[in-house]
Amino acid sequence: MMSGRKNAGKASPCLLILISVGCFFATYNFLTMVGYGRGRDGPRKLLGGSGRDQDSTVSFESGSDPSKRFHVALTATDALYSQWQSRIMHYWYKEMRGRPGSDMGGFTRILHSGKPDGLMDEIPTLVVDPLPEGADKGYIVLNRPWAFVQWLRKSNIKEEYILMAEPDHIFVRPLPNLANGDEPAAFPFFYIKPTDNEKILRKFFPEEKGPVSKIDPIGNSPVIIKKAQLEKIAPTWMNVSLKMKEDVETDKAFGWVLEMYAYAVASALHGVHHNLRKDFMIQPPWDLKSDNTFIIHYTYGCDYSLKGELTYGKIGEWRFDKRSYLRSPPPRNLSLPPPGVPESVATLVKMVNEATANIVGWDEER
Numbered sequence: 001m002m003s004g005r006k007n008a009g010k011a012s013p014c015l016l017i018l019i020s021v022g023c024f025f026a027t028y029n030f031l032t033m034v035g036y037g038r039g040r041d042g043p044r045k046l047l048g049g050s051g052r053d054q055d056s057t058v059s060f061e062s063g064s065d066p067s068k069r070f071h072v073a074l075t076a077t078d079a080l081y082s083q084w085q086s087r088i089m090h091y092w093y094k095e096m097r098g099r100p101g102s103d104m105g106g107f108t109r110i111l112h113s114g115k116p117d118g119l120m121d122e123i124p125t126l127v128v129d130p131l132p133e134g135a136d137k138g139y140i141v142l143n144r145p146w147a148f149v150q151w152l153r154k155s156n157i158k159e160e161y162i163l164m165a166e167p168d169h170i171f172v173r174p175l176p177n178l179a180n181g182d183e184p185a186a187f188p189f190f191y192i193k194p195t196d197n198e199k200i201l202r203k204f205f206p207e208e209k210g211p212v213s214k215i216d217p218i219g220n221s222p223v224i225i226k227k228a229q230l231e232k233i234a235p236t237w238m239n240v241s242l243k244m245k246e247d248v249e250t251d252k253a254f255g256w257v258l259e260m261y262a263y264a265v266a267s268a269l270h271g272v273h274h275n276l277r278k279d280f281m282i283q284p285p286w287d288l289k290s291d292n293t294f295i296i297h298y299t300y301g302c303d304y305s306l307k308g309e310l311t312y313g314k315i316g317e318w319r320f321d322k323r324s325y326l327r328s329p330p331p332r333n334l335s336l337p338p339p340g341v342p343e344s345v346a347t348l349v350k351m352v353n354e355a356t357a358n359i360v361g362w363d364e365e366r
Helices: 013-034 080-096 140-154 194-201 227-246 248-269 343-358
Strands: 070-076 104-111 125-127 161-165 169-171 223-226 295-297 302-304 318-320
Touching: 070 080, 070 140, 080 104, 080 169, 080 343, 104 140, 140 227, 140 248, 161 227, 169 343, 194 248, 223 227, 227 248, 295 343, 302 343, 318 343
Parallel strands: 070 104, 070 161, 104 125
Antiparallel strands: 161 223, 169 295, 302 318
């Protein structure tokens, strides 16, 4: 891992051993899956979905600059909860990628469950290994940086830029490349507060690197970044994430946003500053309108009375919460919210309904 402040961005011998073991199993799984036979879902593909979804068939509006296109990448598991979100996310990617104003290129779901699942023919997917058993200490998000490290090593990504996204993202409108050359674009999270956590962050961002204000108030997603930059940041991001999880004080302070802080620190260690774009995405129910954003992130539950009053923290008479669908996908044609509910929430439900109405085999077990 890391020993001392000065080694925060360098892999220690222990980490290198972990990576070597992981790479061994990754290679083993790769060779095994190449010859993967027919299971209950038919033949699976290591990379790529059905022919119509392959990168080679992506169409772009005339005038689109190839040098600005970005590859959409999201990490996911084979859990049903992750699968249905990924299907909706991929549906809206396909709807928006060829529209005017879009710089979207190819798409990859980085599946860090270590084995193929039933969506291999629907969504372009690369299977990578999870961390060795027990290494994530029950914090599954810790697999995300390791998944990106493997993907960047294995894949031949033709786009110069990458969008790091998540399954619970819905593209509201075509997304242009918001990065400015070597300055990536990122969404600022109000709860990522580096300056308020200087004492903890100094364990990973030494004083010689400058003030902690150099650490951006971001996570890794959504971020549009040059592939070459991410290739440098990703191993450090993984190393810092693991070290933060091992540190009791840091783990307690950062909790479920620990991996987000780790990406912010890793970027700062490499001298990468992000262009903060509040219009990158919204998060209902707190953000009320969707007309000035590109992504809806539905991480929070939306609970309302039938009068349209928010009842956050209390199950509403009307609700949409992704956690209601841990073991089964949301049904088609969800009821729309009552009058008075913010437009962003109504738009979210309408877009979920449109996706589920058009995804073939939505109700089938995958």
